[in-house]
Amino acid sequence: xxxxxxxxxxxxxxxxxxxxxxxxxxxxxxxxxxxxxxxxxxxxxxxxxxxxxxxxxxxxxxxxxxxxxxxxxxxxxxxxxxxxxxxxxxxxxxxxxxxxxxxxxxxxxxxxxxxxxxxxxxxxxxxxxxxxxxxxxxxxxxxxxxxxxxxxxxxxxxxxxxxxxxxxxxxxxxxxxxxxxxxxxxxxxxxxxxxxxxxxxxxxxxxxxxxxxxxxxxxxxxxxxxxxxxxxxxxxxxxxxxxxxxxxxxxxxxxxxxxxxxxxxxxxxxxxxxxxxxxxxxxxxxxxxxxxxxxxxxxxxxxxxxxxxxxxxxxxxxxxxxxxxxxxxxxxxxxxxxxxxxxxxxxxxxxxxxxxxxxxxxxxxxxxxxxxxxxxxx
Amino acid sequence: xxxxxxxxxxxxxxxxxxxxxxxxxxxxxxxxxxxxxxxxxxxxxxxxxxxxxxxxxxxxxxxxxxxxxxxxxxxxxxxxxxxxxxxxxxxxxxxxxxxxxxxxxxxxxxxxxxxxxxxxxxxxxxxxxxxxxxxxxxxxxxxxxxxxxxxxxxxxxxxxxxxxxxxxxxxxxxxxxxxxxxxxxxxxxxxxxxxxxxxxxxxxxxxxxxxxxxxxxxxxxxxxxxxxxxxxxxxxxxxxxxxxxxxxxxxxxxxxxxxxxxxxxxxxxxxxxxxxxxxxxxxxxxxxxxxxxxxxxxxxxxxxxxxxxxxxxxxxxxxxxxxxxxxxxxxxxxxxxxxx
Numbered sequence: 001x002x003x004x005x006x007x008x009x010x011x012x013x014x015x016x017x018x019x020x021x022x023x024x025x026x027x028x029x030x031x032x033x034x035x036x037x038x039x040x041x042x043x044x045x046x047x048x049x050x051x052x053x054x055x056x057x058x059x060x061x062x063x064x065x066x067x068x069x070x071x072x073x074x075x076x077x078x079x080x081x082x083x084x085x086x087x088x089x090x091x092x093x094x095x096x097x098x099x100x101x102x103x104x105x106x107x108x109x110x111x112x113x114x115x116x117x118x119x120x121x122x123x124x125x126x127x128x129x130x131x132x133x134x135x136x137x138x139x140x141x142x143x144x145x146x147x148x149x150x151x152x153x154x155x156x157x158x159x160x161x162x163x164x165x166x167x168x169x170x171x172x173x174x175x176x177x178x179x180x181x182x183x184x185x186x187x188x189x190x191x192x193x194x195x196x197x198x199x200x201x202x203x204x205x206x207x208x209x210x211x212x213x214x215x216x217x218x219x220x221x222x223x224x225x226x227x228x229x230x231x232x233x234x235x236x237x238x239x240x241x242x243x244x245x246x247x248x249x250x251x252x253x254x255x256x257x258x259x260x261x262x263x264x265x266x267x268x269x270x271x272x273x274x275x276x277x278x279x280x281x282x283x284x285x286x287x288x289x290x291x292x293x294x295x296x297x298x299x300x301x302x303x304x305x306x307x308x309x310x311x312x313x314x315x316x317x318x319x320x321x322x323x324x325x326x327x328x329x330x331x332x333x334x335x336x337x338x339x340x341x342x343x344x345x346x347x348x349x350x351x352x353x354x355x356x357x358x359x360x361x362x363x364x365x366x367x368x369x370x371x372x373x374x375x376x377x378x
Numbered sequence: 379x380x381x382x383x384x385x386x387x388x389x390x391x392x393x394x395x396x397x398x399x400x401x402x403x404x405x406x407x408x409x410x411x412x413x414x415x416x417x418x419x420x421x422x423x424x425x426x427x428x429x430x431x432x433x434x435x436x437x438x439x440x441x442x443x444x445x446x447x448x449x450x451x452x453x454x455x456x457x458x459x460x461x462x463x464x465x466x467x468x469x470x471x472x473x474x475x476x477x478x479x480x481x482x483x484x485x486x487x488x489x490x491x492x493x494x495x496x497x498x499x500x501x502x503x504x505x506x507x508x509x510x511x512x513x514x515x516x517x518x519x520x521x522x523x524x525x526x527x528x529x530x531x532x533x534x535x536x537x538x539x540x541x542x543x544x545x546x547x548x549x550x551x552x553x554x555x556x557x558x559x560x561x562x563x564x565x566x567x568x569x570x571x572x573x574x575x576x577x578x579x580x581x582x583x584x585x586x587x588x589x590x591x592x593x594x595x596x597x598x599x600x601x602x603x604x605x606x607x608x609x610x611x612x613x614x615x616x617x618x619x620x621x622x623x624x625x626x627x628x629x630x631x632x633x634x635x636x637x638x639x640x641x642x643x644x645x646x647x648x649x650x651x652x653x654x655x656x657x658x659x660x661x662x663x664x665x666x667x668x669x670x671x672x673x674x675x676x677x678x679x680x681x682x683x684x685x686x687x688x689x690x691x692x693x694x695x696x697x698x699x700x701x702x703x704x705x706x707x708x709x710x711x712x713x714x715x716x717x718x
Contacts, residue, residue: 001380001381001382001383001384001387001446001630001634002379002380002638003379003380003381003631003634003638003639004379004638004639005379006379009379068379261709261710264710265710270705270710273702276701276702276705276710277698277701277702277705279705279710280652280701280702280704280705280708280710281652281701283649283704283705283708283710284628284649284652284653284701284704285624287628287631287649288624288627288628288649288653291381291627291628291630291631292623292624292627294379294381295381295382295623295627295630297379297381298379298380298381298382299382302382312619312620312623315620316620316624361609361613363616364609364612364613364616364617365609365612365613365616367616367619367620368606368609368612368613368615368616369612371616371619372592372612372615372616372619373592373596374592374595374596374604374606374607374612374615375596375603375604375606375607376607377603377607377608377609
């Protein structure tokens with residue numbers, strides 16, 4: 001057991017920390033389009049420094065980073081309060097799918113533009129009637145004259161209005177069990193048949209969109225992983241999304257906790273024994289999130305593949321961030337009600353933390369069935 | 379970065395698990411608990427294996443290993459609910475090793491390491507330590523409080539046995555009445571080690587209670603299905619895993635700091651004890667709920683774990699006291715009254 005960084009890990013972290021200090025893009029400018037372009041520039045800077053697609057194999061423009069390096073990268077990005085690069089979905093989900101399941105032509109066509117941020121990717125999985133039960137989705141793709149015609153509705157698509165490509169899972173066979181009738185496509189968003197409508201969330205921001213798709217066209221060469229394999233292909237990306245994110249998440253909430261302690265101190269609330277107990281409990285849970293994540297990473301490295309344990313940090317992170325923002329608003333007292341308080345935004349935004357990227361209930365199902373071996377209800 | 383045991387540590391864990399599973403089949407634990415006694419033969423065997431001195435320096439007759447190895451043993455002792463006088467003896471050894479003079483160490487550590495002597499450790503509040511494991515049959519007792527630390531011979535102290543809810547372990551109230559020698563050195567690493575040993579035991583207890591719940595949820599059928607297929611039950615089991623793993627991560631980290639990053643030890647130990655105290659109790663309580671009525675019977679084994687978890691939670695600083703310590707050490711405002 002050694003919970004310190006090895007000399008090479010420490011050197012990597014120091015180099016990254018110095019680079020981030022020098023190249024930090026600053027806060028997003030006002031205005032959605034301006035903020036978007038600001039983050040696209042940030043993506044480009046990361047790419048030029050070799051930090052985009054950091055976990056991808058070298059032959060595809062990545063760095064072939066180890067899991068430890070990925071975790072350190074996430075920690076340092078959070079520590080520096082650096083914004084997410086604009087094409088995060090392409091790098092975390094789209095690219096790895098193309099690398100794992102795509103043809104050589106597909107790799108040549110798509111991978112580089114993901115890393116540079118020239119082509120933004122969005123994700124078309126969830127539908128109004130298919131959330132946690134993703135495999136029940138109804139968006140239909142029918143083959144006609146060598147291309148696919150897609151009709152249906154998608155929801156929760158971040159950056160859909162800016163995206164060139166959509167990772168789309170559609171039903172190509174109605175007559176087989178639900179998991180077997182799905183196919184994974186890369187759909188061109190620049191066509192009239194795809195309409196994007198912003199979805200305002202409880203914070204009033206339009207962070208997500210709805211997609212209305214009416215006979216949109218996808219050429220056959222944009223199908224990834226074979227007809228009927230869409231579920232397996234999609235699952236690869238979900239595992240990628242969860243593995244190794246714990247360390248970055250822990251670093252993020254640790255910063256939030258420091259800000260909360262500062263707030264409690266300024267308000268004199270940190271002498272209140274009840275607030276002290278709650279602050280201490282959060283301090284412990286933030287530390288445990290970090291420790292559980294690192295312990296999980298050690299296990300993945302020994303075994304070689306991400307497993308269902310990745311569900312634990314995601315669950316913990318959501319609970320911590322919610323409790324943290326609740327405590328901050330309690331500390332603020334009546335001023336916690338004000339709309340323009342930054343903690344109001346964080347309190348409200350954190351409600352989604354136990355839903356996005358797998359609801360806590362689904363994560364508990366995964367743990368119960370796949371870690372503890374309890375029987376399935378279905 | 380490698381958050382896993384070395385091959386040697388893995389071997390210690392496996393050996394401990396197998397040995398304890400063999401010596402402490404649950405019927406045996408129940409028989410001892412109901413008689414209020416310990417297994418002397420098993421204790422002799424553990425002594426011969428060098429367990430009591432695992433963390434004690436070789437020059438005092440120990441094995442010279444660290445707190446990591448100690449918590450490995452403690453977790454397995456908790457999992458087996460082994461009725462042996464190990465925990466309090468180790469805590470006293472940790473305290474003397476950390477804060478004792480050379481003379482005190484030479485006088486007490488070799489006996490504690492070999493098990494020829496029996497030692498106990500308690501937290502003093504006011505003029506009394508109210509919950510000292512194994513003080514009655516100890517030769518020497520370490521008392522730790524805000525006023526200072528003392529090593530007291532059993533014969534010089536007032537020791538009054540108390541019946542607690544945990545019949546698998548014996549407890550006493552102890553007053554030193556000014557007898558004994560002061561421990562002048564920095565006792566905090568020793569106390570932190572003791573607290574981590576208790577957190578490790580709680581982790582083992584929680585692991586066992588969770589496994590019992592999961593097994594029962596697979597076997598027990600109601601409304602035509604195993605109850606573990608219902609989310610009200612399976613999600614409760616998932617929560618047990620979250621809390622057990624949290625207690626484990628905190629304990630292992632704390633033990634590692636004891637051996638490798640002493641400046642973090644006190645904070646890590648209080649984090650582990652605060653979290654494991656709550657987790658141990660909650661996991662055992664939820665396990666009882668999963669078991670339903672049978673879990674509430676004396677005949678079922680679960681209640682022994684539940685009771686051990688509660689008494690361990692109260693031992694050497696409660697969750698609230700250790701949280702206050704965490705607030706203090708992690709720079710939350712001004713320090714209020716914290717446990718020693």
